[in-house]
C-alpha cells in the first residue's frame with residue numbers, strides 16, 4: 001500500500017501518545033481517519049487537527065473491551081466512507097504486578113484491553129477488507145512481547161498473546177491482499193509510562209518516531225517493526241541465550257523505577 005492518499009484508516013487509542021501521533025501521520029499522508037478511544041473531548045480536539053491538515057476525521061468514542069462498541073465503530077466508518085483500508089489496533093494499558101501479588105482481575109483487565117481490545121477490531125474489519133480484496137492491519141504490541149520484563153506479567157502476557165495472534169493472522173491472510181504488521185516499540189515517551197523512570201539504555205523515544213515507523217511498515221507491508229533498532233539487541237541476546245538476556249534485564253534495570261520508588 002504505497003500511496004495512502006484518500007485511504008480510510010481506523011486508529012484505536014487515538015486520544016493520546018502513539019495513537020494520536022499515528023492518526024496525524026496518516027492524515028499527513030492523505031488518509032481519512034476514524035478516531036477511537038474513550039475520552040471524547042480529546043478525540044474532538046484531534047479531529048480538528050486532522051481537519052486542519054485537509055483530511056476528514058470521524059471521532060467515535062469507543063471502549064475497545066466492548067465488542068458492540070467496536071462493531072459500531074467499524075459500522076460508522078463504513079457509513080461515512082464506504083470502506084476501511086487500514087486498521088491500527090493500538091489502544092493499550094500498562095498493568096504491572098509482581099506475580100506474588102497478582103490477582104486474576106489484573107490479568108483479565110490487561111487481556112481485555114491489550115489482547116481482546118485489538119482482536120475485536122480485527123474481527124470486525126476483516127470481512128470488509130476481504131470483500132475489498134485489500135487492506136492493512138497494524139497491531140501495536142511491545143518489545144515486552146519479545147522479552148518479558150519483571151514485574152510486568154499482566155502486560156507481558158497480553159502483549160505476547162497479541163503478537164502470536166498477529167503472527168498467525170499474517171500467514172493466514174497471505175495472498176488475500178491484506179497485510180499485517182506487528183509493531184514492537186521499546187520505551188516510548190507517553191502518558192502510559194510517565195511515572196516510570198527508565199535506564200539510559202532503554203531511553204524513551206518520541207511517539208512520532210513510532211508513528212513514522214508504522215507508516216513505513218504499512219507502505220512496505222513489513223511483517224514486524226521493532227523501534228528503536230537498539231531494542232533488537234535484547235532480542236538477539238535472548239535468542240542466543242535466555243539466561244544472558246535475563247542477566248541483561250537485571251544488570252541494566254530494564255524494569256525502570258516507578259517515581260515513588262526511585263532510589
Ligand SMILES: NC(=O)c1ccc[n+]([C@@H]2O[C@H](COP(=O)([O-])OP(=O)(O)OC[C@H]3O[C@@H](n4cnc5c(N)ncnc54)[C@H](OP(=O)(O)O)[C@@H]3O)[C@@H](O)[C@H]2O)c1
Pocket residue numbers: 012013014015016017018019036037038039040042062063064065090091092093094113117140141142143184185186187188189190191192193207
Ligand atoms: N509507551 C510505551 O513505552 C509503549 C511501549 C511499547 C508499547 N506501547 C503500546 O503502545 C500503545 C499506545 O500506548 P501509548 O504509549 O501511546 O499510551 P497512552 O498515551 O497512554 O495511550 C493509550 C491509548 O489507549 C486508549 N485506551 C486505553 N484503554 C482503552 C479502552 N478500554 N478503550 C479504548 N481505548 C483505550 C487511551 O484512550 P482513552 O483513555 O481515551 O480511552 C489512549 O488513547 C499501547 O498498546 C501500548 O501498550 C507503549
